[in-house]
Amino acid sequence: MSRLRHSVLFLCRIAIAALFLFAAWQKLKPGGELIVDSGPQKFAMAIHSFKILPEHLVHLAAGVIPWLEVLCAVLVLVGVWTRAAATVLSLLMIGFTAAVVSVLLRQMSLTCGCFGNLTLLCPKGVMGWCKVGENALILIPCVLVAVLGGGWLDLDRLRMSNATRNT
Amino acid sequence: MPLILVQRTLAIVGLGCVLGAADSWLRPTVITLKDNASAPRSEPAPTTPSRSAAARGMPAQTTTPEPAPALSDKATKTPDATSAASLGLMIDAKAAKALFDQGVVFLDARIQPEFDAGHVPQAFLLNSTMFGTPAADDAMKVLDANAPVVIYCGGGDCDASKNVAILLQQAGFKQIHIIEKGFPEWKELGYPIETAADRTNAGGKP
Numbered sequence: 001m002s003r004l005r006h007s008v009l010f011l012c013r014i015a016i017a018a019l020f021l022f023a024a025w026q027k028l029k030p031g032g033e034l035i036v037d038s039g040p041q042k043f044a045m046a047i048h049s050f051k052i053l054p055e056h057l058v059h060l061a062a063g064v065i066p067w068l069e070v071l072c073a074v075l076v077l078v079g080v081w082t083r084a085a086a087t088v089l090s091l092l093m094i095g096f097t098a099a100v101v102s103v104l105l106r107q108m109s110l111t112c113g114c115f116g117n118l119t120l121l122c123p124k125g126v127m128g129w130c131k132v133g134e135n136a137l138i139l140i141p142c143v144l145v146a147v148l149g150g151g152w153l154d155l156d157r158l159r160m161s162n163a164t165r166n167t
Numbered sequence: 168m169p170l171i172l173v174q175r176t177l178a179i180v181g182l183g184c185v186l187g188a189a190d191s192w193l194r195p196t197v198i199t200l201k202d203n204a205s206a207p208r209s210e211p212a213p214t215t216p217s218r219s220a221a222a223r224g225m226p227a228q229t230t231t232p233e234p235a236p237a238l239s240d241k242a243t244k245t246p247d248a249t250s251a252a253s254l255g256l257m258i259d260a261k262a263a264k265a266l267f268d269q270g271v272v273f274l275d276a277r278i279q280p281e282f283d284a285g286h287v288p289q290a291f292l293l294n295s296t297m298f299g300t301p302a303a304d305d306a307m308k309v310l311d312a313n314a315p316v317v318i319y320c321g322g323g324d325c326d327a328s329k330n331v332a333i334l335l336q337q338a339g340f341k342q343i344h345i346i347e348k349g350f351p352e353w354k355e356l357g358y359p360i361e362t363a364a365d366r367t368n369a370g371g372k373p
Contacts, residue, residue, distance in 0.1 A: 028190070040194065042333060049326045049333075063191045068183035075179070084175030088183075109296045110326075111333050126295055 009151025012141035017077035019138065020069040020089060023115050027066035049110050050099050068092065082150035090142040097135040100127055258344045260352040263317050272310065276320040276327035283363035287353060295330040307338050315342035322349025
């Protein structure tokens with residue numbers, strides 16, 4: 001049972017890290033010669049179009065969220081501060097989902113700006129309730145790791161068991 | 168243990184803020200929600216095909232794909248590549264008129280009734296709710312992603328143009344311009360307007 005649990009948690013970590021590193025890259029990639037193709041600009045415009053945050057907070061969110069995603073994805077992947085990093089990612093996902101629900105309740109037709117051209121489960125284009133389900137699905141492994149820890153090759157766990165053995 | 172978790176969570180958030188601030192500081196482009204968005208510091212000089220090439224076979228303002236509009240002589244002129252490329256994302260109606268005179272494709276991001284009541288001549292209706300429909304898919308196939316496009320909506324708080332711009336960016340469009348104050352400014356300046364009735368009278372085609 002423990003082996004299964006550790007395996008599942010390990011796979012969750014790999015999936016979370018891959019997903020959030022990809023999402024972060026979409027939000028950070030430079031635009032080259034394109035007018036609005038830089039990641040931060042597109043992400044800022046996407047946040048702004050949600051009409052939830054004032055402009056100065058849009059700038060802050062567009063600057064900080066991608067780097068939070070990178071940082072947490074790396075920490076989750078290597079297994080350092082795993083639960084804390086997964087907690088931050090869970091909070092981010094809850095925030096994203098709340099924003100999507102808010103947009104849908106206000107009957108706004110918006111795109112997500114989450115994963116660039118990649119579509120996970122929902123069709124490309126305007127967001128619908130499918131996006132809420134998709135976010136909930138991503139939230140599950142984040143919460144699992146936040147609550148249960150990192151499973152195999154989790155440096156936090158290995159360090160803790162070494163410390164216990166030494167005492 | 169929970170206290171350590173909270174401390175680590177806050178530390179991660181703090182470090183994320185520091186990284187975000189450093190990235191914003193070092194990045195050569197500036198995020199802006201209003202004017203000349205993210206224009207690189209060095210201006211590119213891409214080629215800009217004409218509206219005739221860009222719009223050939225473009226579906227019209229209805230959701231049913233239709234053949235291309237018959238373009239006027241004016242519309243077949245080759246756009247001035249330099250002037251189109253040197254403009255930022257957000258432009259005013261005067262700059263838009265200059266692009267219109269050069270034959271650049273115009274996209275109307277408003278809803279059908281507003282479009283029918285009056286729009287920029289030869290503009291195509293393409294709002295974000297149409298993306299994913301066969302009409303929009305066909306439009307994306309025939310529009311030239313390397314050609315400049317001008318998008319407009321109702322101005323003011325209207326974000327429809329930005330939404331369409333994002334979708335076009337995802338589809339690979341490279342030169343997108345948005346009329347910041349939208350169709351009201353175009354109308355206010357007395358620039359040419361076409362209604363659905365005008366198009367019908369002209370032969371039933373967009």
